[in-house]
Every structure is written in structure tokens, then in C-alpha cells.
Amino acid sequence: MQCIVLIKQVPDTKNITAKAMRDDGTVNRAALPAIFNPDDLCALELALRVRDQYGGSVRVISMGPLRALEILRDALSRGADEAVLLSDKRFAAADTLATSYSLSEAVKKIGNYDLIFCGRQAIDGDTAQVGPQVAEKLNIPQATYAQEIWKENGKVFVRREVEGGYEVLALKTPALITVTGGYVLPRPRSARRTIRFRNVTAKPEIEARWKKENPDMPAEELDKKVEAEASRCKQAGLLIDVWSVDDIGADIKRTGLVGSPTRVWRVENVTLHTGESKKIEPTEDGIHALVEELIHDHVLG
Amino acid sequence: MPNFYKDNPDMEFSLHSIDWSEIIRLKENNFSEAGIFGDAPASVEEAMLNYADILNLAGEIAGEYIAPRSASVDEEGPVLKDGVVHYAEGTVSAIRELSQADLMGMPLPRKYDGLNAPTFVCNLAIEMVSQADAGLMTIFGLQEIAETINLFANDNQKDRYLPKFSSGEVTGAMVLTEPDAGSDLQAIALRAVEDKESGLFTLNGVKRFISNGCGQVLLVLARSEPNRAGAAGLSLFLCESGPTVRIRRLEKKLGIKSSPTCEMQFLDTTAELVGKRRRGLTHYVMSLMNGARLAVAAQAVGIAQAAYTAALSFANAREQFGKPIREFPAVRDMLVEMKTQIEAARALNMETCRTVDMDKLLEHELEKGILQGDALKETKDRRALYKRFAAMLTPMSKLFATEMCQKVTHDAIQVHGGSGYMKDYPVERYYRDAKITNIYEGTSQLQVVAAIGGITSGTYKTYIQELEQSLPANVDEDLLQLIRKHVELQEETLAYYINQEEEAYRDLYARDMVDLCADLIVSYIYLRISVKNDRKKILASRFIRRAMPQIRMKSARIMSEERSVIDAFDQIVA
DSSP: OEEEEEEOEEEOGGGOOGGGBOTTSOBOGGGSOEEEOHHHHHHHHHHHHHHHHHOOEEEEEEESOGGGHHHHHHHHHHTOSEEEEEOOGGGTTOOHHHHHHHHHHHHHHHOOOSEEEEESOOTTTOOOOHHHHHHHHHTOOEEEEEEEEEEETTEEEEEEEETTEEEEEEEOSSEEEEEOTTSSOOOOOOHHHHHHHTTOBOHHHHHHHHHHHOTTSOHHHHHHHHHHHHHHHHHTTOBOEEEOTTTTTOOGGGSTTTTOOOOOOOOOOOOOOOOOOOOOOSSHHHHHHHHHHHHHTTSOO | OOOTTTTOHHHHHHHTSSOOHHHHHHHTTTTTTBTTBTTOOSSHHHHHHHHHHHHHHHHHIIIIIIGGGHHHHHHHOOEEETTEEEOOHHHHHHHHHHHHTTOTTTTSOGGGTOOOOOHHHHHHHHHHHHHHOGGGHHHHTTTHHHHHHHHHSOHHHHHHHHHHHHHTSOOEEEEOOBTTBSSOGGGOOOEEEEOTTTOOEEEEEEEEEEETTTSSEEEEEEEOOTTOOSGGGEEEEEEEOSTTEEEEEEOOOSSOTTSOEEEEEEEEEEEEEESSTTOIIIIIIHHHHHHHHHHHHHHHHHHHHHHHHHHHHHHHHOEETTEEGGGSHHHHHHHHHHHHHHHHHHHHHHHHHHHHHHHHHHHHHHHHTOOOHHHHHHHHHHHHHHHHHHHHHHHHHHHHHHHHHHHHHHHHHHHHTHHHHSTTSTHHHHHHHHHHHTTTTSOHHHHHHHHHHHHHHTHHHHHHHHHHHTSOTTSOHHHHHHHHHHHHHHHHHHHHHHHOOOHHHHHHHHHHHHHHHHHHHHHHHHHHHTTSOHHHHHHHHHHHHHHHHHHHHHHHHHTTOOOHHHHSHHHHHO
């Protein structure tokens, strides 16, 4: 099974601070640590299990700034076979429509695939739209909220979470599935691969380093040095390909901010106060009063 | 996300507390594998980065995967059903995850899919895994079993078994103890009879208290020479689990409940000889045991670290008399003492690892047979020296760390008060888990027997001189003088001790002697690392100033001539 996993680097919204949101209602990514989106990690795990059990390969794609190389390194350390980064100013500030367009064009460029795995949703935007939109743009079937995937008599089955239980779907491949976190525990990184891929890099990263260390080097010479180092890394299997808008042949009117019709209309600040507290006496009566209050407030039942 | 490496700054400190460059060069055979294996380093610096990566990963798995399940694993434990041992679910997961992370073959060479990690790296990893689940140590921490195969088995045996250890496909057991041969392994009776034609042996007999005896690859100590009593009649064998190896019972234990402790019966089990006949106990098991002792020392530090962490977090949260109990001097005293002793034991472990690695690696250099002339002589001399250092420090480390662990887990409950006595908090488990550490792989009393020889033979004195020379120039002069004064006292005491003609008197005070010497060694090590930062300086000063009165006390006791245990045992005990 040839698998592709779409992964995203997200600000760690579990450790949120007051500076996390800008006034215009967008997330200030610089203020928070960047992590592997948790659902995407589970998507990667399912893809790796499919490969380990049925053979094939796992390729991961992420779209983002160069910093997103971190999660691609992480994915390689956990066992992904190949990684690609979509990085270009013209991809930036994309909404779900532009993102899914760009990702689907990258998938088309890779071509040969049986299954595409996405996390159900990213913890920054929480839209859960990108996976389904990619499936629509590729015109392939999709199964959302997946927990488990397996093959039986040549058919692919997916167990998906539904309210109050689960259902099992048979899927025609190629297909896309979005994976719900919390059902599978992502495997840890491998020590050997972590060490090996610690130095995995990408051409823009090599270029930036050469420029910083040699500010006076003529552009032509610099290009040569960068090219030479990049090809050395490539040979050693330590180069992540970075694709631009042109590399995937995308229509620049449909990518990035230009391709994003979504605008933040209004931002409402909801501040939750924790000032109020109520002391419940540790007696039968105290507990009864608490339970009744919770039922009354529809917290219980 | 909890990470036992990142969350505890002393781990990274310990990794960098000693200059490992010679060990790394020897271990990496001058970086001959760089470029051949993707994870082989090309320099000392790169090797250190690799070790940090490995330990960071071990810390992540310990903190994030293993620790959250340890309470349920303790509750559930392994089960024996129809002769088959089933691990608790959490144990199965832990073995899978550690295997996925390539951590099940840490000390093994890369050609057997290992990480070629030196002892000090393995030691810190064992510590963190034990911090998460002490019982898992008998599976993860006893990678010494694979290491023993690597050191003494033939190439064919290594090729067959070692990659399976690395991948986690098999786990092992060291099958030594018998009902009538515990501390006294020379009394082992399990029979091994050679089949002259095949060269294989048949094992028959019973073993008891075997940690992870349900493992698939078993190293069995057995009597191959029926007419020879004692150690000289014992050889080491390698066999696989199967229908001829019956697990008769799982022990119900006080602690480390996740670890299956098996009683086993061998019924015509086919086994292969490891190395040479009659060297089983004297060479191979001694080496295996020393490795295991150092691993137990790491386990003890890990359990103590877990107990300390729990005690500190409780002391921060629990309020009495209107303030967190960490504000009370009596509680602070316990917390500071725990921390001082844990870091002392960890530092001693690192130092012991250094001597163990030097011993092993110089031996390996000599075995290559390339060295000649002065270089050969020098290497031989150094190896002999480190062999003596390692033989003294290994039991000392185990003694120091495992006794420290008793006290720390005890005080961790004390900090919790009544809550700590309840199952609602993890400290009662740490307290139960701690107890095995100063029993198995040789009780504390036996560690004393193993360490005292080095003290009376002069190894200790040579080692103290090496410690003196290893001190940086800028150590605190007052503390150094204080230690030196007590070194003199030790020499005086030792002279008195050696002069006692009566063996019973020397045996009686051996424990005080070893404790005294260990305190001096740890004082030197603390002083050596105290120049690295102000915090360590404070801890070193605290440790040294509090250890010196203990040393004087032990010295006075040794020279007290109080001998009622010898003279009046029957009257007292009656």
C-alpha cells in the first residue's frame, strides 16, 4: 500500500498564554511552542501500521515555513520513508480552501498512492475541513473520524467513530481517511533514525546557513557551494525536498492569501473567570446539593 | 509531556560530568563505523550528541508511555496460566515501545542491530526506565544477558541470538539461583550432561527466584562436572524456553510486581555451552553479576528519583497550618537530604561506569593483539588497574545506591504523612519496590564482602590517589583539606583494622569500613563536579560537611573493640 500522510506543525494550544491571539483574531504562532499536530501523529501511526503489515511506503507532506522541517524530521524518525515540504511565500496565509488545493496538487505530483491519511483536525484552527476538501479535489472516496484500518480479502476496511459507537466501512482505493486522535498511541521515535535524521536538512536551510556564515561571498559562488552541499546530503539520504508553487504547477490565484476567500469577520473575546469558587462540605448533604446543582445546570445527565 | 531526561537537569549534567572522550574513542574503535552505519558517530562530539538523543528518547518513553501505566501494572502483574506466563498489558506495551525505539539492544554492537552504547549511557537509561516502572528493569535493565552472550559466546551463537534481543523479539533471563544456592552460588546442583556426539548438553534440575524466567533465551548456570564441588564444577549454558522448561510457579512479591519471578524446572532441556567449561561462575557469571549490580544501582537511583519527585510535588500542594508543607523546616530537611543523596549516588554510578568501561574496553584492545612494546605494557598495566577499580567500585555503588534508596523512599512516605501510607499515592509502591534492590544480585552484606578486599589490598589507596589527581585546580580548599584530614583518619583506621588478627572482628566491622570508604570516595567525586556550577558547589559542601562526622563515627566504632556479637551472641539472642 502506498501511503501519503498530510501533517501540520501547530502552535501548542494546550499551553496557551494571553499573547497567543492577535487582535485580528488570528493565532500568533511565534508566541507558542510548535508541535506535531496530535491527530496527525495518529494518522502517521496508522499509515506506518498499514505499511508494516501490508508492505509499501509512507510519504509525508507538510505545508509551512522552513521551521516545519522539525515535524518532518520527527516523522522520519518514527519510520516515514520520505518527506516533502511545501514552502513558498505564495502558500502562506492560506485558509482551508487554498490549503487543500495546494496539498492536493502536491499529492497529484507524487501520483502513485493508495491511501492518504490526515489528522481529523489541527488544534490551531480546529476546522476539520482540509482532509475532506483534499479528497473532494482529488475526487476520491473518504472516511472521516477513522480509528483503525485493515485489509480483508483484498478490501480496505475502516472503523470510524460515530456518536455513541463506531461503524465499519469498506473503502475503494485510492481513498483518503482522516484519523481521530486518542484511539491509537503513536509509536515512539527510533533511536537509530533519530540520530541519523538529526542532520536531515533542506536546500533553503543550507542556503540560509551559507549566507549567514559568508555574508560577502559572491552569489554565484554561494549557489555552487549550496548546490554541492545539497547534492551531498541528497546522496546520503539526508535532504528533504522543498516544493514551491511552481514545482507543483499550482495556479497562484488559488494558493496562499490570494486564494483564500475566508476573512475573519468579527472577534469576540471570551474570558473565562476562575475567581468564583464554592466550598462544598464533605458531608452527604454537601454532595447531594452539588449533584443536584450540576443536574440543574445540565452538566450532568 | 513528561520526559524523565529533560525534566531532571541532573541527567544532562551527569552525561557531561566526566570527560568520556577516551572511552568513546575506544568504544567506537576510532570511529571506524562512521559512514557504514547511519547512527555511527565520526567524532567524540557527535557521539555525545547521539547519547543525548538516545537518553532524551528513553526519558520520553519512560515519562510519557511507561510511567502512566505503572500503577495498573503493579496491580495487575504477570499471570501464570497453563504453564505460560502472560505479562501485564502495560508490560507488553512497554517492551514493544522500547523495541520500536531501538532501546532493547543498547550495549550491543551495531552489527547486531545494537546502539553500541557505553555503560554510562545504559546506566542512565536504566535509571529512567526504573523511575517509570521499577519492575520493568528486570526485562529492560538486564541487557547484561545479551551483553554476556556478546562477550563470551561464539560467533554462531551471537549471530543467532543478539539481533533478536535488539529487535525485542526475545527477552532473556539469568538463571542462577536454586532453592539451596542463593547467596552461595557455588552450591548449585542443576545437572548438565554432555552428549559426546553432538557436543550439546542436557539440563535437569530446578531453579528458583528467576527474574523473567519466562524469557525466551536463558543463560543457565549448571554443574557440568559432577565430581567437582564448588565453583570449579560449574559452566554456563544457553538454551531456549520450550516444553522442556516448565515454569512451575510465579512468586507473590512485596514489590516489583510487574516483573515475573519464576520457579523453573528443566526436564532434559537441550543446551549449548557458553565459552569454556568450568568457567561458568568464576568468569562469566561474575562478569554478568557485576554488570547486573551496576544496573541495580541505577534502578535504585531511579526509584529514589521517582519517590523524591512525588514527595516534592506533594509538599508543594499540601497545605497545613495555612501554608504548603514545603515551608516547614522538617520537611525541607528531608527533601534536601533526599536530593543530596540521590545526586551523590548518581555521581558515584557515573564514576563506576567510567572504570567499568575502561576495564572492558582496554581488555578488548589487548585481545586484538595489535599492541606491542611500551604501548602493550602500558595498556596491560592500565587495564589491570581499572579492573581492580571496577571490582571495588561496582559493589560499592550498589551498596551506596540501594541503601540510599531505602532511606529516600522511606522519607518520601514521611513527607506525605498518612496519605503516603495509602494506595492513593505512588510512594507506598516505591517503598515496596525499593526493598528488592539491596537484596538481589547480592545483598548489601555480600556487597560489603565484595568491596572490602579492594580496601584492604591497597586498591582503594591507589584509587584515592587517582581521585586526588583528577581534581580541578579551583576546588574549594577548605573542603579539600577537610577530606584529606579524613583520608588520614581512614588510613589510621584501616591499619588498625588490618592488624586485627581475628577474622570475626574484621568481618564484624567490614560494613563500617566499606561505608566509610564509600563516603570518602563520594566526597571526592562531589568535590570534583562542584566546580561545574554553584548549585553543585552547595550540594558538595553539604554532603562533605555532613559525611565527615559519619566517617569519624564509623572510625571510632571500628576501633571500639566492642565485640559482643562475637563473644556473647548466644547470651543475647538465647
